[in-house]
Amino acid sequence: MNILVLIKQVPDTEANISVSGSKINEGGIKWIISPYDEIALEEALRIREKKGGSVTVISVGTENTITALRTAYAMGADNAIHIKNDNYNMLDSFTIAEAIIKAIGDIKYDIILSGRQGSDSDNGQVPLIIASKLDIAVVSYAKKVELSENKAVITAETEGGQAVYETSFPVVITANAGLNEPRYPSLKGIMASKKKPIDTKDLAELGVNIESKIEILGFEPPPQRGKGKIIEGDEPEQKARELARILHEEVKAF
Amino acid sequence: MSKVLAIGEISAGKLKKASKEVTSIGKKYGSVNCVLIGENAAGFAAELASVGADTVYVSDVKDYAADVYAKAIKEIIGKNGYEIILIPHSWTGRDIAGRLGALLDTAVISDAIELNEEGGRIIVKKPVYSGKAFVKLKIKSNPQIITIRPNSMGIEENAGEGKVENITIDISSAKAKITSLNSTPSDKIALSEADIVVSGGRGMKSGENFKILEELADLLKAGVGATRAAVDAEWVDHTLQVGQTGQTVSPNLYIAAGISGAIQHLAGMGSSKNIVAINKDPDAPIFKVATFGIVDDLFKIIPTFTEEVKKIKG
Numbered sequence: 001m002n003i004l005v006l007i008k009q010v011p012d013t014e015a016n017i018s019v020s021g022s023k024i025n026e027g028g029i030k031w032i033i034s035p036y037d038e039i040a041l042e043e044a045l046r047i048r049e050k051k052g053g054s055v056t057v058i059s060v061g062t063e064n065t066i067t068a069l070r071t072a073y074a075m076g077a078d079n080a081i082h083i084k085n086d087n088y089n090m091l092d093s094f095t096i097a098e099a100i101i102k103a104i105g106d107i108k109y110d111i112i113l114s115g116r117q118g119s120d121s122d123n124g125q126v127p128l129i130i131a132s133k134l135d136i137a138v139v140s141y142a143k144k145v146e147l148s149e150n151k152a153v154i155t156a157e158t159e160g161g162q163a164v165y166e167t168s169f170p171v172v173i174t175a176n177a178g179l180n181e182p183r184y185p186s187l188k189g190i191m192a193s194k195k196k197p198i199d200t201k202d203l204a205e206l207g208v209n210i211e212s213k214i215e216i217l218g219f220e221p222p223p224q225r226g227k228g229k230i231i232e233g234d235e236p237e238q239k240a241r242e243l244a245r246i247l248h249e250e251v252k253a254f
Numbered sequence: 255m256s257k258v259l260a261i262g263e264i265s266a267g268k269l270k271k272a273s274k275e276v277t278s279i280g281k282k283y284g285s286v287n288c289v290l291i292g293e294n295a296a297g298f299a300a301e302l303a304s305v306g307a308d309t310v311y312v313s314d315v316k317d318y319a320a321d322v323y324a325k326a327i328k329e330i331i332g333k334n335g336y337e338i339i340l341i342p343h344s345w346t347g348r349d350i351a352g353r354l355g356a357l358l359d360t361a362v363i364s365d366a367i368e369l370n371e372e373g374g375r376i377i378v379k380k381p382v383y384s385g386k387a388f389v390k391l392k393i394k395s396n397p398q399i400i401t402i403r404p405n406s407m408g409i410e411e412n413a414g415e416g417k418v419e420n421i422t423i424d425i426s427s428a429k430a431k432i433t434s435l436n437s438t439p440s441d442k443i444a445l446s447e448a449d450i451v452v453s454g455g456r457g458m459k460s461g462e463n464f465k466i467l468e469e470l471a472d473l474l475k476a477g478v479g480a481t482r483a484a485v486d487a488e489w490v491d492h493t494l495q496v497g498q499t500g501q502t503v504s505p506n507l508y509i510a511a512g513i514s515g516a517i518q519h520l521a522g523m524g525s526s527k528n529i530v531a532i533n534k535d536p537d538a539p540i541f542k543v544a545t546f547g548i549v550d551d552l553f554k555i556i557p558t559f560t561e562e563v564k565k566i567k568g
Contacts (some may be wrong), residue, residue: 013384014517128355141349171370177499
């Protein structure tokens with residue numbers, strides 16, 4: 001199996017995000033592989049371990065993105081492609097998808113794996129755009145992937161339950177939480193990853209239309225919530241009854 | 255005034271509330287028509303007309319196939335020149351929106367919580383980093399496709415003509431076919447649609463103890479949620495997880511029981527209109543975002559609270 005994994009580098013989910021003017025302050029942020037993409041990579045590695053083949057990771061971003069690709073190497077990826085974009089915008093799914101399509105070119109991948117969404121933009125469009133443009137199947141929110149010679153059976157989250165999909169190759173699969181538990185990179189893997197080659201491609205040289213289809217007007221912090229009210233009482237039962245009264249009479253929540 | 259197309263959804267034999275929400279929002283920006291694909295779709299046209307739909311394109315199909323749905327919707331948009339496409343930010347809505355954008359060569363903005371119009375362009379406000387910050391942006395390409403976070407903008411009654419037009423959809427051309435479907439019982443409320451969410455964290459101590467939250471949730475017609483800690487401990491299924499790497503919810507009332515309020519969890523529920531925090535630890539970060547807080551043992555508070563709700567509801 002020849003597998004491509006789409007990787008996005010994002011701020012650590014523990015990170016506090018602060019905004020100044022129309023930008024996110026990047027100082028002090030630790031960068032990680034987006035959690036869902038990490039699950040996608042883990043699944044790719046497990047497939048390779050069972051079926052053989054190779055795992056290539058690809059990421060679009062500034063020079064900084066190489067860190068995520070090295071982490072992918074440390075986890076066990078075979079090849080890494082970096083599409084360098086100095087004007088990278090984490091919200092511009094369309095440009096990211098077009099860059100990846102150009103980089104794929106004529107290479108035949110059996111499976112393209114990706115997280116269901118980046119934990120920065122929370123868009124979740126890149127894998128869908130790629131599949132639609134390449135006119136191949138895509139199954140979103142996978143929780144279980146089973147492969148045989150010529151078909152993939154994928155259990156995925158859907159509206160109000162789970163669906164089992166059947167499809168032939170090539171297929172794009174987006175990983176949901178619960179698909180697997182990603183491994184930690186080994187020390188040996190981390191050491192080896194530093195010497196692995198990164199295949200860097202320039203966005204403009206790939207012939208991607210860099211005219212964005214979206215325009216960012218500005219970032220802002222979340223609205224401050226008013227100071228809350230602590231419900232006091234001598235006994236827990238008294239507090240519970242007062243809470244019910246407030247929610248019923250004042251908030252009219254029920 | 256723009257020509258707006260809203261995409262509705264049917265789930266478990268019912269019209270999803272978010273279908274009416276996107277239609278109602280669409281009405282504010284011009285004339286709105288709807289697409290509704292699913293079993294007995296025509297039977298829900300009147301509901302969509304009550305919030306503004308002039309024409310409802312229906313197709314009575316049983317199976318879900320996002321690629322086929324997206325192609326059918328693309329045809330409708332091409333024929334009628336819709337300028338703004340509004341889709342619920344749900345499992346299926348997200349699955350269709352990205353494909354539709356690719357087919358039409360236009361950008362999609364996901365998970366909008368506020369819209370404003372400026373010269374035919376929609377200024378969209380959406381959370382990024384799961385709600386740790388917000389961004390305002392607009393689409394420069396056409397049509398403008400936007401997915402709307404359920405419950406974020408509300409529904410206004412506003413009668414439309416409600417004409418029904420049948421469209422044909424051939425599911426057999428789907429690239430990935432559903433071979434079986436395992437539905438959760440239809441009496442359970444979808445987290446993203448719920449007006450009230452009752453959530454439990456590490457303080458619940460076991461999966462068994464979630465029963466007291468389920469009992470309360472049934473009574474309030476609420477959805478049940480959980481923190482990552484509760485999911486990782488395998489007390490509940492991860493489909494209940496609220497927060498970064500889980501679901502984002504914005505109900506009218508969010509009850510957090512035994513939840514400390516890790517930043518990843520706050521990201522997923524911080525836009526709830528009213529937040530109730532019940533926790534023994536007065537220093538728990540959840541109290542910083544709580545509208546109402548009780549510093550006490552949840553196992554003493556929840557049962558009495560449930561009894562009290564029963565009395566109120568009669």
